[in-house]
Amino acid sequence: MAASTWSISASDKSKLIEAAFEAKEHAYAKYSKFRVGAALLTTDGQIIKGANIENASYGGTICAERTALVKAVSEGITSFTSLAVVTDVASALSPCGICRQFIREFCAQKMPILLVPADYADRVAKGEEDGILETSIAELLPHSFGPEDLERPRQPS
Ligand SMILES: O=c1ccn([C@H]2C[C@H](O)[C@@H](CO)O2)c(=O)[nH]1
Ligand SMILES: [Zn+2]
Numbered sequence: 001m002a003a004s005t006w007s008i009s010a011s012d013k014s015k016l017i018e019a020a021f022e023a024k025e026h027a028y029a030k031y032s033k034f035r036v037g038a039a040l041l042t043t044d045g046q047i048i049k050g051a052n053i054e055n056a057s058y059g060g061t062i063c064a065e066r067t068a069l070v071k072a073v074s075e076g077i078t079s080f081t082s083l084a085v086v087t088d089v090a091s092a093l094s095p096c097g098i099c100r101q102f103i104r105e106f107c108a109q110k111m112p113i114l115l116v117p118a119d120y121a122d123r124v125a126k127g128e129e130d131g132i133l134e135t136s137i138a139e140l141l142p143h144s145f146g147p148e149d150l151e152r153p154r155q156p157s
Helices: 010-024 064-074 097-106 120-125 147-151
Strands: 036-042 047-051 080-087 113-116 133-135
Touching (some): 010 036, 010 080, 010 113, 036 064, 047 064, 064 080, 064 097
Parallel strands (some): 080 113
Antiparallel strands (some): 036 080
């Protein structure tokens, strides 16, 4: 079976993970107290960070992954090579459905998505397995609908 992601260098991986942890520090998780940090690595080597920003309306909340993507895309950056997501949970946590569709819009099917446990640094320091779930949007959102589908030939209306 083909690999589900392309590979990223160990140094890019550690920089990206560190940035995601930094991003989590700025989470505005006043209501859920559930902090999330995300970091995107761009094709030209920049790192764009995002955190979840909650709202008193609850429904107005924006997740960390979408914050990072909206920051990047609204600054004209639309090409990414990886994404890291961290929470305060000591196991890898997976993006919500809305974020999966949002990631699908801008990221290649095999782009690495690193789901990083909160105790990642401790695990690495102890020489244990890092606990990262390395996945891709192809795995997280199979049989997805995306921008290309709107280009498909249609029956006349
Ligand atoms: O993929 C996800 C899932 C949840 N959250 C945030 C939204 C909300 O602020 C909190 C609890 O759902 O976690 C994210 O940032 N990303
Ligand atoms: Zn989300």
